[in-house]
Amino acid sequence: MYDEDELSLLEVETELESPLDLMEPLTNESEFPKPDPDEMLALLTDSQPQQRMLAARAFCDIEDARAIPHLINLLTDICPLVRVSAAYGIGRNPSPEAVEPLILQLNRDWNGYVRKGVVWALGNCRDRRSLAPLTDALKTDIPAVRLWAASALVQMVNISYEAVVGTMPPLISALVQDPVAAVRSNCAWAIGQLCRELPSNVIYATAIDALIQAFAEDVDLGVREDSKSALLGVGDTRGLQMIETLEQEGWF
Structure with missing residues (x-):
């Protein structure tokens, strides 16, 4: 665009x-x-x-x-x-x-x-x-605007559960696919913030999967660290276990 x-x-x-x-x-x-x-x-x-x-x-x-x-x-x-x-x-x-x-x-x-x-x-x-x-x-703007769009979407938590659910697919997609590491990092932070307000359902599980994938696979160390911080902030058992396992294996 x-x-x-x-x-x-x-x-x-x-x-x-x-x-x-x-x-x-x-x-x-x-x-x-x-x-x-x-x-x-x-x-x-x-x-x-x-x-x-x-x-x-x-x-x-x-x-x-x-x-x-x-x-x-x-x-x-x-x-x-x-x-x-x-x-x-x-x-x-x-x-x-x-x-x-x-x-x-x-x-x-x-x-x-x-x-x-x-x-x-x-x-x-x-x-x-x-x-x-x-x-x-x-999805479509220049990197600096994409980055701040990710941050702004966190405010959907103040509107409704349905609005939070609507933010997850684009945030997860950007976390996995955006070519700019700073944008991916902000998406990891945003997903972590929103997950704190979600019940343990399929939307929540998909978001945790995306954070785990970014922590384990992203080529940028900063994105991996921000994904780890998001998982620690949520306190998800599966995410914490994955962090422990990968660190024990010397992933970093």
Whole structure:
């Protein structure tokens, strides 16, 4: 769906951090108060892109429902820096009204940074409508966006059992098949988080099988370690036994 050359725009190695970690805070809370919400609300409709961007970024620190309609409008701003800031702002101020606009922007935005921010915001909105676009992003987008789609899908645990079940096939497929090790590692982490909330059924067993396979067979040591950590976190007896057996055989 998207050109893999876009990977040059995003450093995949750093994408396991929060999207907001790469954005310098507007203020140091230990020295300065947060921006004034009323002033920032006015700047969201400023004629200057720089002012709109700064205002949208301010709502990464401020929770104020009044900003949501303006942030939604800024998702289609001509400036990509404004769009990505708006996406992060919505992620901090999630709203059901923002879900459909976020999905539309995910499907049409050419900028990988913006799509990554949109994926993060969709996860934070914790809405069943996000499941299909997030799984599609995990399958088809550039590596940095695929990585964050895996993380965002963990939020389905806050929606319903059916939503969690819907996340497993694409996460398992990406864990086994994605060509980028960082994406596979994040899928292992996501599967481990979701397995903690599943009953012991066929979906759970299939997910544990995938983690065991990644631990035993993945060519990347980091993926194997993350799969091991996921299995240890779940505490599945079969997974723990496999870890013990392979380590006794000197697998690593």
